[in-house]
Amino acid sequence: MIPLSVLDLAPIPAGGTAPSALRATLDLARRAEELGYRRYWLAEHHLAPGVASSAPQILIAAVAAATSRIRVGSGAVQTGHWTPLAIVEQFGTLDALYPGRVDLGLGRSGQRRAEAARRAEAARRSDAPPPPPARAAEVVDGLLIPAPFDVARLATSPAFGLHGALLQQPGAESPDFADVVDDIAALLDGSYRTPEGHEAHPTPGEHADVELWILGSSGGQSAQVAGERGLPFAANYHVSPSNVLEAVEAYRAAFKPSATLDEPYVVVSADVVVAPTDDEACVLASPYPLWVHSIRSRLAAIPFPTPEDAAARHWPPEDWDLVADRVDTQFAGSPSTVVSGLETLQRVTGADELLITTITHDHADRVRSYALLAEAWGRG
Template identity: 65%
Template sequence: MDGRTAGGLRIPAPFSYEKLLASPRFALHKKLLTQPGAQPQPYDEQIADIQALLNGSYVTQDGIEAHVVPGEGADLQLWILGSSAGISAQVAGAGGLRFAANYHVSPATVLEAAEAYRAAFVPSAELARPYVSVSADVVVAEDEATARELATGYGLWVHSIRSLAGAIRFPSPAEARTHAWTQDERDLVADRVETQFTGSPRQVADQLEVLRDATGADELVITTITHDHADRVRSYELLAEEWRRR
């Protein structure tokens, strides 16, 4: 597999959306979700509008006020989610906001996203220094073999999303093993599958510490998905116990 490691963290080759963006299914999605002739508002303006609505200072150029109920004056933290060094990271940094870097969906670009955010950061009333959370997909069980068995359906589930077919019900290990993979299908999900943290509590916690240290994360956002809900709950319990022990 192509890619590299950074401080022991697996950074796969960047995923290319070129084929998906050229697919008839993507064209259909765009047609259904976009009004004819509609132009998106610049992202930094969207964030500024949200902030103004929350703090009660939204006024149009014509002097017309707008208020959100409920919401105005709410005591909440505004976070920006980003998968690259692009506009999300830059807006979050320039606005002195908290930033969530996306390792579990876009592992190839997590480092550049966090770096771009920190480079753009300007202290604000909200934050004196940059604050980053980083996401990870994990499956934890009593031993590595069991965890890998529980994660068997992950690639098939990711494929259903990335192919734009729509997320399927997460398959059981037995159901997932019946799928005859093509090389194109494997390529579509390779970066996600190889960066999922799967194993015993100790193994996964070790990997999460590597992720934390490589990205300089202030906190981690953990996602676990399995076929059976009880296995998912147990995964969180085992990881929490190990993390607390450390």
């Protein structure tokens, strides 16, 4: 069986607090190490009352200090909010403190925001051409590939402009993602030079023993950059399930062997909830649609609701349309049910590793989910 890893957002449950969520992350990281998970990644989310992972670089240090063997890292640094030098110095410091255990995952955030804004503006113009017909959902060798969600819809949210204003300096524009990755790689390996011949040597940072990763949600630039530079690639089935196959195919098609990898290495993420029975898992997962709806309607994850909150929610069709692709591709069930689903995901995508993200209202249920999955996966 291929390795399993953890992606954590430090979720805040309804009635909980950010400090308690961060303590729960440290507890889960210790348990994940004991259970044999390969790596523990922290996401970067901002202005979300239900997510405490807004400063993952700091949280990575805390997780590394609370553990001793498991790899720790970012899933992913939103490169539109940081300069390459800042990223290299931050992760160089982490590597200096916890050598040989740090993963630097990079995401294409600022560029995607600008592209979504342009698409939304084009759609508002009276002379804009009609959008192409949406691709229908399909099942590929047992794996559901849902109809795509149009992320340009998020650009119409009032929070969209506020996020951009607060996360970047006034007038700042995100550079091309390929240039960002190249600058980070050059600062890490000591080869950074400007066209005029000036050098830069970050300390800590230069020659840091960090693993450089690219995360992506489509077959676009992220997959292309990862492949062309011979870097490992993480495809987001849990965020953008409709695009996972094109993402891994584009990465493999673009791959060129490098000093890092001789052949492609793909991680695929999945939303998972495991409980002793299918019925119990479905109850624990029932607040998930409410949580996803808050992200896609207001760009701000709410504190994760209780199953009782979920049971009281009436779902108009237009609200369900916002969340259906992610809810339908969540793996919730007994250990055998979830293992079967994850085996299908691995087989269809050819993943070399699976990245598991689990959110439940009660921390004990989340820890149990990871434990049940690790045990069942090991038996497989």
